[in-house]
Amino acid sequence: MLLGIAIGDACGAPFENLSFQDATNKLASVGLSPTRYTDDTQQALAIAEMMASGDEITPLKLANSFLTAYARDPRHGYSRQTLRMLLSPDPTSFLTSIPDHEKSERKTDGAAMRAPPLGFFPDRRKVIESAVLCASITHGHPDAIAATVAVSLLTHERLYQATPYPNLWRIIRNDVRNINPDMISWCDTCAGLLIPDREILLGEYAPYGVPYTESRIFLGVVIFLLTRYWDDPCRLLKEAIQLGGDTDTVAAVVLGIALIRGGEKSRIWDLVEGIEDGPYGREYVISIGNSLSERFSQ
Numbered sequence: 685m686l687l688g689i690a691i692g693d694a695c696g697a698p699f700e701n702l703s704f705q706d707a708t709n710k711l712a713s714v715g716l717s718p719t720r721y722t723d724d725t726q727q728a729l730a731i732a733e734m735m736a737s738g739d740e741i742t743p744l745k746l747a748n749s750f751l752t753a754y755a756r757d758p759r760h761g762y763s764r765q766t767l768r769m770l771l772s773p774d775p776t777s778f779l780t781s782i783p784d785h786e787k788s789e790r791k792t793d794g795a796a797m798r799a800p801p802l803g804f805f806p807d808r809r810k811v812i813e814s815a816v817l818c819a820s821i822t823h824g825h826p827d828a829i830a831a832t833v834a835v836s837l838l839t840h841e842r843l844y845q846a847t848p849y850p851n852l853w854r855i856i857r858n859d860v861r862n863i864n865p866d867m868i869s870w871c872d873t874c875a876g877l878l879i880p881d882r883e884i885l886l887g888e889y890a891p892y893g894v895p896y897t898e899s900r901i902f903l904g905v906v907i908f909l910l911t912r913y914w915d916d917p918c919r920l921l922k923e924a925i926q927l928g929g930d931t932d933t934v935a936a937v938v939l940g941i942a943l944i945r946g947g948e949k950s951r952i953w954d955l956v957e958g959i960e961d962g963p964y965g966r967e968y969v970i971s972i973g974n975s976l977s978e979r980f981s982q
C-alpha cells in the first residue's frame with residue numbers, strides 16, 4: 685500500500701495544479717517520470733511508522749510524528765498553513781498553531797491523503813475513531829473528517845474483507861453518513877457514474893480539476909476512479925492524472941488502495957525504479973510498508 689501511495693504521488697506530482705487540459709497534454713507529450721514523492725507519502729509514512737511500532741494514535745504522538753518526518757526530510761507539496769504547523773518547535777505548539785475556529789473550517793484533502801495506513805487496524809471501530817482523531821488535529825470540517833474516515837475504511841475493506849471494488853461505497857456509506865450526511869448524495873452520484881463526466885464529478889471546478897480545497901469532491905473522485913478502473917492500475921493512474929488539479933493526492937490514494945491486494949502482474953510496478961532512493965526514499969518506504977504488514981498480518 686505505501687509503495688502504491690509513493691508511486692501515485694511521485695507520478696502525479698509533476699502534474700499537480702495543472703488544469704485537466706494541461707495535465708492531459710503533458711501526459712501525452714512527456715509521459716510518466718516519477719522521482720520524488722511529496723507531502724502525501726510523507727504523512728502516510730509518519731502514521732505507518734507509528735502504527736508499525738505499536739504506538740497509540742494520540743494527538744500529541746501524531747503531531748510528533750509529523751514534525752519528525754518533516755524535519756528529517758523536508759518534502760514539497762504542503763500548503764502554507766500546514767507548513768506553519770510543521771515549523772512548530774514541539775508537538776504541543778503544532779496542535780495549537782492554528783486556532784480552533786480556523787481548524788473547524790479546514791476542509792482540504794490534506795487529512796484524507798494520509799489516511800490509508802489507518803485501515804490496517806483490524807478493528808473497524810478503531811479505524812473510524814483513529815481517522816476522526818487524525819483528521820481533527822488539522823482539519824475539523826465535517827467534509828474533511830468524513831473523507832478521512834472513508835479513505836481509511838476503503839483500505840480496511842480491501843485489506844481484511846477483499847470487498848469487491850464496485851461494492852466498496854455501499855459498504856462504507858453508512859459510516860460516512862454518520863459523520864456527515866451532507867456528502868452522501870454527492871458520493872452516490874460519483875459511485876454510479878460510468879464515464880468521467882467532469883461536470884458531475886467536479887461541478888464548478890470542471891474546467892480546472894480536483895481542487896485540494898474540497899474534500900467532498902476529492903472523495904467523490906476517489907470512489908469513482910476505484911469503482912471504474914480498479915482492475916487496471918496503469919489506467920487508474922492515467923485517469924487520475926487526466927482529471928487535473930490535485931493529481932498527486934488523488935493518484936496516491938487510489939493507487940495506495942488499489943495495490944493493497946491484486947495488481948501483482950501490472951506494469952505499474954515498473955515505475956518503482958524511478959522513485960529516488962535517498963535516506964527516506966524507495967527502500968525506506970518498502971521497509972515501513974513491510975513492518976506495517978507484519979504487525980497487522982492476517
Ligand SMILES: [Mg+2]
Binds near residue numbers: 722724760761933
Ligand atoms: Mg502532494
